[in-house]
Structures are given as structure tokens and as C-alpha cells.
Amino acid sequence: MNYRMESDSIGSKxxxxxxxxxxxxxxxxxxxxxxxxxxxxxxxxxxxAIKKACAIANWKAGKLDQKIxxxxxxxxxxxxxxxxxDSFITDAIQGGAGTSANMNANxxxxxxxxxxxxxxxxxxSVVHPNDHVNMAQSTNDVIPTAGKLTTIKLLEGVMHQxxxxxxxxxxxxxxxxxxxxxxxxxxxxxVPVRLGEEFGAFHAFVVRDICRLNNACQEMHTVNLxxxxxxxxxxxxxxxxxxxxxxxxxxxxxxxxQAEDLVDATQNLDGFVVMSSxxxxxxxxxxxxxxDLRLLSSGPRTGLGEINLPAKxxxxxxxxxxxxxxxxxxxxxxxxxxxxxxxxICMAAEAGQMELNAxxxxxxxxxxxxxxxxxxxxxxxxxxxxxxxxxxxxxxxxLVENSVGIITAICPVVGYQKAAQIAKYAxxxxxxxxxxxxxxxxxxxxxVDRILDPSxxx
Numbered sequence: 353m354n355y356r357m358e359s360d361s362i363g364s365k366x367x368x369x370x371x372x373x374x375x376x377x378x379x380x381x382x383x384x385x386x387x388x389x390x391x392x393x394x395x396x397x398x399x400x401a402i403k404k405a406c407a408i409a410n411w412k413a414g415k416l417d418q419k420i421x422x423x424x425x426x427x428x429x430x431x432x433x434x435x436x437x438d439s440f441i442t443d444a445i446q447g448g449a450g451t452s453a454n455m456n457a458n459x460x461x462x463x464x465x466x467x468x469x470x471x472x473x474x475x476x477s478v479v480h481p482n483d484h485v486n487m488a489q490s491t492n493d494v495i496p497t498a499g500k501l502t503t504i505k506l507l508e509g510v511m512h513q514x515x516x517x518x519x520x521x522x523x524x525x526x527x528x529x530x531x532x533x534x535x536x537x538x539x540x541x542x543v544p545v546r547l548g549e550e551f552g553a554f555h556a557f558v559v560r561d562i563c564r565l566n567n568a569c570q571e572m573h574t575v576n577l578x579x580x581x582x583x584x585x586x587x588x589x590x591x592x593x594x595x596x597x598x599x600x601x602x603x604x605x606x607x608x609x610q611a612e613d614l615v616d617a618t619q620n621l622d623g624f625v626v627m628s629s630x631x632x633x634x635x636x637x638x639x640x641x642x643x644d645l646r647l648l649s650s651g652p653r654t655g656l657g658e659i660n661l662p663a664k665x666x667x668x669x670x671x672x673x674x675x676x677x678x679x680x681x682x683x684x685x686x687x688x689x690x691x692x693x694x695x696x697i698c699m700a701a702e703a704g705q706m707e708l709n710a711x712x713x714x715x716x717x718x719x720x721x722x723x724x725x726x727x728x729x730x731x732x733x734x735x736x737x738x739x740x741x742x743x744x745x746x747x748x749x750x751l752v753e754n755s756v757g758i759i760t761a762i763c764p765v766v767g768y769q770k771a772a773q774i775a776k777y778a779x780x781x782x783x784x785x786x787x788x789x790x791x792x793x794x795x796x797x798x799x800v801d802r803i804l805d806p807s808x809x810x
Contacts, residue, residue, distance in 0.1 A: 356474040372439040372473065374459035374481060380452030384443040391440050391453055392720050397432045398501035399457040402494055402577065403485055404428035405600035406592075410487050412599075413591035420484055423465035436460050444717040449710040450495035457494075458485040488588035488596075490581040492618055492708055497600075499716045500572040503627060504606055506723040507569055513730035514562050514634075520738045521555035524548075532806040533658050533748035534755045539647075541757035544809040547658070547743055550648075554641050561634040568630035574609055575600075576617035582707035583615030621701040621709050624719060631722050632694040638733070639687035642680035645737070649677055658748050662740030679737035686729040693718035752806045759785050761803050766794055 355366040358375035365375045407424040410416035430436065439460045442452040458481035463473040465485070471478035479485065486494075529548030536542050577600060578593040580586050585593050597610040611617035651657035667676030696718045700711035709715075752758065759775045762785075766774070778788045789800045802808070 358474055367474065369473065372436055372460040372463045373441055373456055374463065374474070376455040376481075377441055377452070377459050380446060380448075380456065381441040381443070384446045384452065386443045386445040387717065389444045389717070390437075391442060391444055391456075392502060392506075392716075393434070393437055394505050395453075395498055395502045395716065395720070396437060396440050396457070398498035398505070399453065399494065400428040400431035400461065401501065401603050402489075402497055402600060403457060403461050405577075405596055405603050406487065406489055407485070408599045409592045409596035410589070412595050413488075413589040415589055415592065416484065416487060419469065420465070420479055423468040423479060424461060424485055426468055427461045427464035430464060431457075431461060436464065444713065446713050447710075449491055449708060450712050451491040453498075453713070454486070454489075454491040454494050455481065458482065461485050488580065488592045489577075490579075492581055493576045493579045493583075493614075495712055496618070496621070497575040497577040499624070499712060499719075500575055501600075501604060501606065502716070503624075503719060503723065504569060504572050506720060506727075507565065507572075509727035510631075510723055510730065511562065511565060513727055513734065514558060514565070516734045517730055517738065518555060518558045518562065520734050521551055521558060524738065524741060525552040525555050528743050531743045531745055531748055532752055532810055534751050534757055541755045543757055543760050544752050544806045546810045547748065549810065550644070554644075557637045557641075561630075561637060564630045564633060568627045571623035571626050573607060574611050574617065574623070576611050576614050578610055579614030579618050583613070583618040585614065615707070619704060619707055619709065621704065621712065621715060624715055625698055625701045628694045628697040628719055628722065631719075631726060632691055635687035635690040635722075635726060638729075639684050642683040642687075642733075645680045645741075646677045656751075658744055658751070660742045660744055661737060664736055679732055683729045683733055686725045689725055690722045693722045749806075753786075754784055756785055758804055758806070758809065761809055762789065765799075765803065770794075 354369035356369045360375045404425045407421045411421040442456045446452045462479045462481040462485045465479040525548045531547035535545035601608040648659045649661045663675045667674040700715045756775045763771045
């Protein structure tokens, strides 16, 4: 293999001659063997979009030669097209507040721009990673802006799947509206409820979570690009500071705005906490729904068995014919992961000091992981579970008829104490409430049948 020699403030180092990354990227790759996961492709795209916007803004400000600007823009476009992902060699979690990732982008884009201008990789007299590609920028405004752009893009998948889930649950609410079943509190018989009402409750929280996620995403549209190192815009021309965010908005098609207080926006990661919290809230509700689906479908002979989940795969390597609720189970596990990620993000946001938070890499790693996992879990929940759920109508009817919980409807007629006595007697003697009431002659048989009609209780 042929090598070229590159130098930085640490010293000199051999770099593979054909590599688009440079010395700072290689040092970072050697220093941080952490997750085994590289930077998210969408995060790479976001950095490339930022580099293009910055080049355009610097050119408009009269600070960057047009040929160099054009070469940087072309190189950035090629990165966004996915041509150089393998040249981004730094780990997703890294020390230095994301400096390694930023320099990886600077070096790849610089070396490709050098090629475009007819030079040789590593000849930074043509296009320099810091002086040209990183002009008027700092890791401290590039990386958080890239994090917000990536979050916005990745969240599109979650929102699409949440909307699909909302529609699927609305269909089930309508389909199951005529199915009366026993409601339960503390896993004990309560009073009847329509199965459609239970699915309507699932539908209601999904609608709320869609609203929460949309609101949280709005926080991602305000960026600190132009603030450079600590939000004071040092080394940035005022014309650049004015132009850079509109340029980025035009490139990405996202309605971005520059933060009014760039110092605040550089110091604080509370917007990411809000975003993670909305994801966590959504995950908690989805996990609770998954718990309910597993319970309602338990059995098939010895559990509740009020609904049937689609059979998707064998449930056991030893018990023939066993089918497990694997789709709700995976949603549970994704929720556990998101809840844990939220704690990490909260701690990382709290751990910043003074003018910068150095823990953005782990914040973004966990946030992107949460969004990606939730997108996949939602997709399989819709396609492989919710749309195929059926009601076990006879089972629901039988459980209602034989439940002691329906005694609640008699309280206004005979009083709480007498109703409790009837309930205890029915349970002790394995009788139905209906039969006990008729034998007690507390009311006419017609009145008993009318009051205990399950459809009148829902």
C-alpha cells in the first residue's frame, strides 16, 4: 500500500495514499474503539449539507474563492449521495464534543475537492480542511446543528409509522365496537367494556403522542450555526452569519431558523431532552398497549383468550404448536431501550459545563438509536400484529356472563352491602350473579335480565 505523510499539532503520521480521510480522522479512529458503530449515514449527510451551506455563505461574504466554493459544494453533494460513507471512520461515541466527526467531514470533503480541482489528496495547499472547508465554523456549532438535522430526518420514519398505527387502531376500534367483554382493574374483574373502547383508548394515546412528537420536533428547527466556538461568532464574517442558516434551509428543504441567543444555543442541549422525553413517553404507552395485547391474547386455552394475535413464528424449540406474542414482546424491549437511552441523554445534557456540552456524541448516538428502533418496532407492530388482530367473540361473551363484576350494576337497586353479599355467595358456590339474584327474588326476572344486559353497561 502506498502512503502519504500528513502532520497535525500532535505530529506526523502515514495515511493510505488513496484515503479521503486525513491524519485527524485516523487519530480519532485509533483513539476511540468504543461502540464498533460508525457515524449514522444521515448524520454524515447532515454534516455535508452544513459544509455546503457554509461554503456558499462564505463565498457570498467574499471570504472564499468561487472555485474552492464550487469544489466544496460538489464534494458535499457527493457525500450526501452516499459515495464516501466508508471514509467516515470515527466511532459514533468519541471524546471532544464531536471534533473527530467534524474533522472527518472536513478532511473527506477537502480531499475530494482537491481531486475535483486537479490536485492530489493530502495537498492541502489547494483546499484545506480547516481554512476552507471549516471556514467560519466550529465543532460547537456544526455538530449540534447536524444532530438536529439528523433528528428531523430520522423522525419522519417514526411519524409515518405512528400515523399508520393510528389508522390501524381506528379500524379495530370500529370493527370491535359490538364486542362486549369484561373490563379489569388490578387484573381483577371490574365492569363490562366494549373491546372497541379498549382499542379506542389505544388510538387516543397514539393521537396524543403524534402531537407530542410534532411539538418536540419543532425544537430541532432552531440551530446555533453561525455561533462558532461559544456562540459569539468569533472568526465569522457578519454577512456569513446572516446567510448561513438560510443557505442550509434551502439545501435541506427544512424551515430552519438561527437561535436568537447563540451562546445559550451552544451551551444547552435541552431541546434534545425534550425530543427524547417525547420518544420515551410514546414508548411507555406503546409498551403498556403491548402488555395489554399479550394479556388479552393469553392462552389459547388457559388464559384470557379474548383476542387472537396473528401467528408469526414458532414459539418454542421444545413445545410443539406453541405460538408466542413476539411482536408485542419486541415493542416492549424497544421501549426498555428507549427509556434507558432517555436516561443517558438526560445525564449527558446535565453534564455540560460553562459554554459547551462535550457529551453530544453519546446524546446523538442514543437519540438516533431510539428513533431508528422505534421506527422498526412500529412498522412490525402495524404490519405483523394490529392489522391482523381478531376478537374471540364467544369467549368475551362467556366471561362477561360468568363474571361477578357485573354485580356493580345492581348496587343502585339493592345497595352496596347486599350486592357484596350476593357476589361473595356467587363466587363461593360457583354460581352466576344472574342465577343468585333470581333465586333471591329481590326483583323480577325481567328486571334482572334488563339490568344485567351487558350492552346496557357499556
